[in-house]
């Protein structure tokens with residue numbers, strides 16, 4: 001028998017993005033409220049969105065992912081499990097979606113984030129926003145329990161699909177650029193200080209970079225097997241924000257492409273393993289900006305696909321849903337991993353990916369206490 005007991009709904013929780021030019025500034029204000037992002041950076045990023053008609057690709061990509069998830073859930077006999085979609089920064093807002101789910105009878109919801117790694121921005125901030133949503137709903141007399149699946153950066157479905165994408169991108173390089181081509185794995189830069197406190201405190205911090213290095217090594221190893229040559233690789237970063245005085249993870253992908261070219265590297269595959277779909281960072285920072293840098297210096301460049309809604313990745317997400325449900329029932333399911341790191345924690349420990357600005361209760365963690373609904 002296949003079911004998702006004890007969960008009665010599954011929520012895909014994402015970032016959200018504008019749907020048109022009028023949404024761009026309000027969206028950016030939602031994202032950066034209290035984050036100390038310089039006005040100039042906001043205006044720059046607004047231009048990235050306006051360059052694409054003011055519409056982020058992320059919402060449509062989530063709709064495709066949802067439809068693929070629905071198909072896979074149904075194929076596994078989970079056709080009775082409602083599948084919801086909510087965002088942190090744009091409609092449909094997570095609070096509204098959970099309210100509607102509660103009205104429909106849901107009491108215990110499992111979430112999957114569209115983000116594979118530990119860090120404040122990629123995990124805890126989602127958990128804080130879930131916590132705020134649950135607080136608002138409690139004031140309306142609604143009580144819900146929410147859990148999340150473990151981080152999936154090192155789930156074999158994620159690394160396999162990425163390895164396939166890297167191998168396919170190598171094949172798109174001109175033939176004389178393939179030997180000696182470098183794989184440049186790319187993820188979102190974050191402040192050094194955010195990386196330093198990422199992951200469970202007991203692990204000493206630095207989980208964000210450690211997890212990316214683990215994925216990069218594993219994906220490069222698998223892609224090398226596929227293409228039949230040893231692929232050298234590096235990890236670089238995109239989308240730096242924040243004031244210039246604040247150190248963020250480096251090297252920036254553009255600087256790195258220039259350095260590789262100067263070293264005589266004949267071609268690059270840029271593999272955005274930090275992202276699960278081709279959203280704005282990929283479309284602008286890589287396909288537009290980094291591609292222009294490569295063009296300018298005459299460096300052959302191929303961008304590897306993101307996992308998106310590929311069958312194998314979607315099946316992996318549903319495996320994680322079933323794994324988490326089994327854990328919630330007190331079973332000890334297998335936890336497949338690829339790479340050198342262990343499966344990530346099921347429940348985030350206290351101070352996991354600590355918020356450096358404020359103490360905000362974060363849902364789904366060990367120290368989360370469900371707010372008491374008004375009127376109870």
Ligand SMILES: CC1=C(CCC(=O)O)c2cc3nc(cc4[nH]c(cc5[nH]c(cc1n2)c(C)c5CCC(=O)O)c(CCC(=O)O)c4C)C(CCC(=O)O)=C3C
Nearest residue numbers: 015017031035045056057058115121122188190241279280
């Ligand atoms: C680690 C990470 C991920 C990956 C994990 C995940 O996927 O969640 C991610 C994803 C995303 N980030 C996105 C958009 C933005 N992020 C911003 C700002 C920031 N991101 C940060 C980190 C991350 N961000 C940080 C440390 C900041 C500085 C402000 C702060 O400290 O909080 C800003 C403000 C302008 C700017 O500062 O650049 C925007 C517009 C979109 C939507 C794209 C679309 O529309 O297609 C997505 C998926």
Ligand SMILES: [Fe+2]
Nearest residue numbers: 121188239281
């Ligand atoms: Fe971001």
